[in-house]
Every structure is written in structure tokens, then in C-alpha cells.
Amino acid sequence: MQDDLKISFNSPAIDWNIAIPIGNGRLGAMVYGTIKREIVQLNEESIWSGGPLERINKDAKKYLSKIRELILNGQIKKAEEISLFALTGTPPSQGHYEPLGFLYIDSNIDEDSVKNYRRELDLKNAIVKVEYKVGNEKFTREYFASYPDDVIVIKLTSSKANNLTFKINLRREKDKYVDRSGHIGDDTIYIEKSNGGKNGLSFCGMVKAVVEDGKVYSIGETLIVVNATTVFLLISSMSTYREIDYFEKTLKTLKNAARKGYNNLLLDHIEDYNKLFNRVSFQLGNKDDNANKIDIDISERLQRLKDGEIDLGLIALYFQFGRYLLISSSRKGSLPSNLQGIWNKDMMPSWDSKYTININTEMNYWPAEICDLSECHLPLFDLIEKMRKRGSKTAKEMYGCRGFCAHHNTDIWGDTAPQDVYMPATYWPMGAAWLCLNIWDYYEYTGDIEFLKSHYNTMKDAALFLLDYMIEDKNGHLVTCPSLSPENKYVLQDGNVCCLTYAPTMDIQIIKALFERIIKTAKILNEDFDFIKELEKAMSKLPHIQIGKYGQIQEWIEDYEEAEPGHRHISHLFGLYPESQITKEKDPVLFEAAKKTLERRLSFGSGHTGWSRAWIICLYARLNDGEKAYQNILELLKNSTLHNLLDNHPPFQIDGNFGAIAGIAEMLLQSHDDILEILPALPLEWEDGCISGLKARGGHKVSIEWENRVLKVLTIEPGFTNKVYIRYKNKTTDVNFDGIEKVKLDSNLKIIKQ
Numbered sequence: 070m071q072d073d074l075k076i077s078f079n080s081p082a083i084d085w086n087i088a089i090p091i092g093n094g095r096l097g098a099m100v101y102g103t104i105k106r107e108i109v110q111l112n113e114e115s116i117w118s119g120g121p122l123e124r125i126n127k128d129a130k131k132y133l134s135k136i137r138e139l140i141l142n143g144q145i146k147k148a149e150e151i152s153l154f155a156l157t158g159t160p161p162s163q164g165h166y167e168p169l170g171f172l173y174i175d176s177n178i179d180e181d182s183v184k185n186y187r188r189e190l191d192l193k194n195a196i197v198k199v200e201y202k203v204g205n206e207k208f209t210r211e212y213f214a215s216y217p218d219d220v221i222v223i224k225l226t227s228s229k230a231n232n233l234t235f236k237i238n239l240r241r242e243k244d245k246y247v248d249r250s251g252h253i254g255d256d257t258i259y260i261e262k263s264n265g266g267k268n269g270l271s272f273c274g275m276v277k278a279v280v281e282d283g284k285v286y287s288i289g290e291t292l293i294v295v296n297a298t299t300v301f302l303l304i305s306s307m308s309t310y311r312e313i314d315y316f317e318k319t320l321k322t323l324k325n326a327a328r329k330g331y332n333n334l335l336l337d338h339i340e341d342y343n344k345l346f347n348r349v350s351f352q353l354g355n356k357d358d359n360a361n362k363i364d365i366d367i368s369e370r371l372q373r374l375k376d377g378e379i380d381l382g383l384i385a386l387y388f389q390f391g392r393y394l395l396i397s398s399s400r401k402g403s404l405p406s407n408l409q410g411i412w413n414k415d416m417m418p419s420w421d422s423k424y425t426i427n428i429n430t431e432m433n434y435w436p437a438e439i440c441d442l443s444e445c446h447l448p449l450f451d452l453i454e455k456m457r458k459r460g461s462k463t464a465k466e467m468y469g470c471r472g473f474c475a476h477h478n479t480d481i482w483g484d485t486a487p488q489d490v491y492m493p494a495t496y497w498p499m500g501a502a503w504l505c506l507n508i509w510d511y512y513e514y515t516g517d518i519e520f521l522k523s524h525y526n527t528m529k530d531a532a533l534f535l536l537d538y539m540i541e542d543k544n545g546h547l548v549t550c551p552s553l554s555p556e557n558k559y560v561l562q563d564g565n566v567c568c569l570t571y572a573p574t575m576d577i578q579i580i581k582a583l584f585e586r587i588i589k590t591a592k593i594l595n596e597d598f599d600f601i602k603e604l605e606k607a608m609s610k611l612p613h614i615q616i617g618k619y620g621q622i623q624e625w626i627e628d629y630e631e632a633e634p635g636h637r638h639i640s641h642l643f644g645l646y647p648e649s650q651i652t653k654e655k656d657p658v659l660f661e662a663a664k665k666t667l668e669r670r671l672s673f674g675s676g677h678t679g680w681s682r683a684w685i686i687c688l689y690a691r692l693n694d695g696e697k698a699y700q701n702i703l704e705l706l707k708n709s710t711l712h713n714l715l716d717n718h719p720p721f722q723i724d725g726n727f728g729a730i731a732g733i734a735e736m737l738l739q740s741h742d743d744i745l746e747i748l749p750a751l752p753l754e755w756e757d758g759c760i761s762g763l764k765a766r767g768g769h770k771v772s773i774e775w776e777n778r779v780l781k782v783l784t785i786e787p788g789f790t791n792k793v794y795i796r797y798k799n800k801t802t803d804v805n806f807d808g809i810e811k812v813k814l815d816s817n818l819k820i821i822k823q
């Protein structure tokens with residue numbers, strides 16, 4: 070592993086946007102590293118306002134045919150008006166994610182006498198360290214979030230014996246939103262919010278202090294440590310989302326962790342984290358140069374980038390930080406990473422910090438497989454199963470359809486009814502179909518046939534909904550109706566600006582992607598042959614992707630003028646990435662049109678949000694344009710990245726981090742269409758580099774070393790498919806892996822050694 074995997078800060082965080090995230094999938098914390106009052110902002114995955122809601126509009130089915138008729142006849146405004154009344158959820162909104170609160174550690178340290186301050190995130194071991202000196206005395210703090218022991222751990226040490234004295238509190242915003250707090254014995258304090266049996270969650274947060282020497286006691290809701298040399302704090306939280314006995318369970322978790330002791334907690338944490346993180350290493354540019362920059366404050370590195378300095382090490386660091394974030398916010402058994410991963414500071418967060426499934430949640434999981442973090446992908450499938458149950462009711466009651474559907478948002482209870490009263494987004498019924506594509510993707514990288522088998526019916530249910538939902542248009546095409554192209558609007562000849570439509574391009578592409586995946590799965594499982602035929606027939610009746618008057622991929626079924634030609638969503642390029650329906654080999658004309666589409670969007674200012682910029686990186690990688698992909702990475706770092714490297718929508722939204730690193734991986738390796746393409750979009754500036762451990766479809770582990778922009782060594786450790794086709798520039802070859810453990814090839818794709 071590299072030793073330049075640190076994000077350094079030479080001052081405490083002045084606000085949340087420069088605090089450092091840690092997490093174990095379920096518990097998250099933002100470490101400020103402040104001195105006199107240390108602030109650690111806390112999250113637990115399931116602390117949401119309210120509870121599961123039944124929001125299906127009972128009049129949807131009654132008005133559905135009218136809405137369809139109006140849309141097909143071009144009376145869009147009328148259709149939109151009725152949809153507002155008849156399709157909007159009752160009530161229109163799901164609940165929102167909330168923070169657990171703040172941990173405050175107050176001491177009497179004189180901040181003016183502090184010197185040699187340093188705060189860092191060590192990505193190699195997922196540990197935050199804070200160090201500073203007062204006179205000759207050195208104070209050190211270490212923070213990590215342990216997945217194996219389900220606690221956040223903070224260790225405080227002073228170099229002078231018995232010189233740590235501080236008090237600790239747990240608070241929620243403005244000291245409100247808590248209905249019980251206090252201490253349990255001498256060494257533990259808690260806050261609790263119980264819901265009195267109403268529809269909603271109860272939860273608690275707890276801190277336990279373990280001292281080696283000195284004294285710990287509690288008064289009221291304050292924990293007091295005096296004259297200690299080393300103390301470690303254990304923090305946990307739980308809600309009724311998982312445990313009726315959340316309070317007892319939390320207490321037990323803390324006791325177990327205390328018994329285990331700091332060193333064992335740390336060792337197990339590092340071992341667990343390293344198992345995932347160490348799979349991929351990435352070196353870009355000059356090794357010594359990168360190592361020299363590692364102690365520079367990250368804000369300064371970002372500023373230098375803005376000033377035009379090249380910092381390839383920062384790109385590699387950003388990439389690994391993204392992998393760190395996925396490991397920290399999405400672990401087996403946890404909820405999936407939401408709009409803010411797991412790190413939300415607001416009681417009323419932007420877009421509720423939920424799961425927006427018309428791009429954002431999907432983007433969170435784009436890097437999961439290629440960056441060899443399949444295990445982190447699993448929480449998404451648990452949520453899809455929850456949605457399946459709720460979504461079959463939505464499909465039936467709103468639309469009279471079989472199967473299951475979801476609209477553009479979901480929550481931790483798998484809500485599937487339309488969310489918001491927002492014409493450009495709310496009435497889009499494709500959320501479940503898009504999410505179900507990940508089932509196949511997981512299989513394609515892991516070869517886990519049992520997983521595929523057990524999730525086949527979920528994909529099938531998403532398809533059954535679509536088979537029933539689609540109607541024939543005047544040309545005999547099968548079309549989704551009503552629907553929209555997230556979240557853009559179009560202008561009709563009469564000047565009306567509209568959203569609702571039938572068969573927007575993205576829908577056609579999603580349906581094709583889903584049906585093709587199901588057909589492949591059914592063939593592998595050797596079942597459902599009649600259903601395969603049904604899907605094939607339906608696919609043959611889907612409208613074709615069309616090219617519009619600007620040479621662009623048409624976003625809608627008609628070549629409408631876009632209301633916002635620089636819109637952040639680039640939904641109609643879904644077929645280019647994440648899908649691979651538009652490739653140079655399959656259709657050079659559509660490929661060119663995709664290029665024009667992107668250029669046009671950008672020329673009108675697209676990419677202004679972090680995730681939009683991240684998608685653009687992925688799209689340019691698929692267009693084999695390394696230069697433009699790199700320029701967009703720079704734009705993202707310069708204009709849409711906070712000083713703790715978290716993505717800035719604004720505000721912070723984690724999808725941009727994840728989308729961007731998926732794009733970086735796609736610049737170096739692509740594996741759609743049964744061929745491994747090596748360095749498909751390598752920018753001029755990335756002269757030398759080495760990435761090891763990327764995953765390709767088929768489960769192959771790929772390492773690539775290049776020098777002077779030429780492939781030096783390609784190493785492949787075979788996965789579950791026997792044969793791979795490889796392409797590098799204009800050379801192709803195939804390798805049969807029968808009985809081979811590892812193969813190395815040179816720039817001519819000749820085998821160097823096996």
C-alpha cells in the first residue's frame with residue numbers, strides 16, 4: 070500500500086464543510102478537531118422523522134386513462150393539471166433523515182498557546198488523527214468508526230501524566246428534539262427520543278468513557294474526566310428501526326467494546342477495513358512528488374489546483390477517498406448510502422437527505438463493482454426488496470399493474486408513491502426499473518449465481534409492471550405514459566413549457582436494459598422461456614432512439630426544444646453511461662450524436678452541480694475522450710468540491726464523489742460488451758501511472774501500469790469467466806484462462822508471463 074494516502078489539514082475545522090467524515094455504514098461522524106471545545110457531529114443511519122407512510126393517491130387509477138389520452142393528443146397542460154390532483158401522493162412527501170446530534174468535549178486548554186496543530190485522515194487505516202502541542206506537552210486524539218464492533222471510538226492522550234481534564238455532552242440541535250437524557254452509572258451518558266408509540270422511531274445516543282488512570286464521573290447529563298493520561302470514548306446509537314430494545318442494545322454494545330479494549334478495537338477495525346480498501350491501489354504521476362505533497366493542507370492543494378498547478382497525486386487521493394467514503398457509508402447489513410452518505414448535519418436537510426432514485430442513489434453505486442467493493446453494494450439490494458413490497462401496492466392501486474414500481478424517491482421503509490408536487494420529477498414511474506439493473510451488475514462482477522437466482526423475481530416484477538404500464542401510441546409503439554425526462558422541461562410550439570410526455574428516451578433505454586438483463590438471467594437460470602419471448606416481443610415494439618435537429622440524441626419522443634438546454638440531468642445519455650447501448654461499435658451514428666448532445670449541454674452550462682459534473686466525466690470516458698474527462702475532473706475539484714474533499718452540489722451531496730471515481734476508473738478500464746478495454750480514455754497529462762485491482766465484468770482483477778502514456782504491463786487475475794477479449798488502442802487479443810492464475814501482457818498484448 071502507498072504511504073501517501075493522507076488528507077492533511079493544518080487547522081481545526083471552522084465549519085462542517087471542512088470537518089472529516091468517518092463511518093461504519095451505520096454510524097457516521099464528522100470530526101472538527103477543534104481544541105477547547107471539540108465538536109464531533111454524529112449520525113445514525115435510521116434516524117428519520119416520522120415512520121412509514123401510506124401515500125398512494127386513491128384517485129390515480131380513476132384518472133389514469135384521461136391523463137394518457139390527453140398526453141397522446143398533445144394536450145399536455147391539461148394532463149399535467151389532472152396529474153397534480155390525481156397522481157400526487159397523499160400526503161405528497163416522505164419523511165427526512167436527521168442527525169443524531171453533537172458530541173462536545175470541553176476542556177480548559179488555552180487555544181492561543183497551541184502550536185504544531187495537525188489534523189489528518191489516514192485513508193490507509195480509516196483513522197483520523199489530531200495532534201497539537203501546548204508548551205512541551207503533546208495532545209493526541211485518534212478517531213475511527215468500527216464496523217466489527219459497531220462503535221465510534223475516540224482516544225485522547227496527553228504526553229504529560231494525569232493532565233487530561235474535560236467534560237463531555239451529547240446534544241441535539243438547539244438542545245431540543247430530545248425527551249430524555251442523563252447518565253447510567255459513572256461513566257456513561259445518553260440522550261433519547263422516544264416516540265410514545267406513535268408512527269415513528271425512538272432512538273438513543275450514548276457515550277461511555279474508559280480511563281486508564283484519573284477519574285471519570287457523571288453529573289446530570291454531563292460526563293466528567295479528571296486527571297487522566299489516556300481516555301477512550303465509545304459512542305453508539307440505535308433506533309427502533311432495527312431494535313425494539315434499542316436502549317439496552319446500545320448499552321450492551323458499549324460495554325462489550327469497553328471490555329475488548331482500545332488496542333483490540335483498533336486492530337479489528339484496521340483488519341476489517343483493509344480487507345476492502347487494500348484491494349485497489351492507484352498511483353498517478355511522480356511518486357516522490359506526491360509523497361512530498363502529502364503534508365500540505367488540503368485547502369491549499371485545492372487552491373493551487375485552481376491557480377493552474379498540476380497535482381496528479383490529488384486525483385489519486387480523491388479516487389481513494391471516494392472508495393473510503395463508500396466503505397464508510399454502506400456496509401453489509403446497513404442502509405444504503407443516501408444523498409449525504411450517512412453524514413447529514415441538518416434537522417431539515419436539502420432534499421431530505423433521502424434516496425433520490427432518478428440519478429443520485431444509482432450514481433452512489435456506480436463505483437461499487439469496478440472499484441472492487443461489491444460488499445458495499447449489498448445494502449442497496451435490501452432496500453430494493455423493501456421497495457418491491459411497497460411498490461407492488463403502488464403499481465396495483467395507482468395504475469392497475471402487476472409487478473412493482475417506484476417513482477423518483479424512496480425512504481428507509483421503501484416508499485414508492487410519487488414524492489413532491491414537482492412536475493419535472495414527481496410523475497416518473499421508472500425508479501424501480503433503474504435500480505433493478507444493479508442486480509445484474511452485481512452478478513456480472515461477482516458471478517454470484519445464488520444472488521442472481523434469489524433476485525430474479527425482483528427484476529421480473531419490475532418488468533411485469535412495465536409490460537402492463539406501457540400502452541400503444543399511434544405508431545404501434547409501446548410507450549410509458551405518463552412519464553417525463555428527469556428533470557428537464559420542453560417547449561411546445563405554442564410556447565407552453567411542459568414536462569409530462571410519453572416514452573422519453575431515458576425510459577426506452579432503461580426498459581431495454583432491464584429486459585435484456587432479465588433475458589440473460591433467465592437463460593443462465595434456464596427458465597421462463599415464455600417470458601423471454603414476451604420481453605423480446607415488447608422490446609421489438611419500443612420506439613427507436615432518434616437524432617434531433619441539432620444532431621443530438623433526442624431527449625423526448627418529439628424533437629422538442631429544451632426549456633433548459635444546459636440542464637444538469639443528461640438523462641437521454643443514460644444509454645452511453647451507465648448503460649452501453651450507445652457505443653462506437655454498435656452504432657457510430659448514435660455515438661457521434663451522443664458526443665454532440667454532451668457538447669451542446671455543456672455549451673449551455675451543464676455540469677453546474679457536483680453530480681452532473683461527475684456524470685460528464687463518466688460520459689467522456691465512454692466517448693474515449695481522456696482530455697475532456699480530465700478537464701471535467703479538474704472542474705469538479707475546482708468548483709464543486711468542499712475543502713474536506715466532499716462533493717458540493719451545493720450543498721454537500723455525496724453522489725458527485727462516487728460518480729467521479731467511477732468515471733476515473735472508466736478512463737482506465739472498461740469492460741462492457743464482453744471486452745476489456747485498457748486505458749480507453751487516458752489524458753495526455755497522465756503520463757505515468759499504475760492502478761491495481763480494478764474489477765472487470767466477469768470478475769477479473771485488472772492491474773495496469775503505463776509509462777509515457779504507453780501500456781507497460783497489464784496483469785489479469787481471472788474471475789469466473791474463462792475467456793477474455795482485450796483491447797488496447799487498435800490491438801485486440803483473447804486469453805483463455807483455463808488453469809491460469811494470473812497473466813501478464815505487454816503493450817502489444819503479448820503474454821509476458823503466466
Ligand code: FUC
Nearest residue numbers: 408420425429556637678
Ligand atoms: C435531483 C436533482 C437535484 C438534486 C436532487 C437531490 O432532483 O435534480 O440536482 O440532486 O435530486
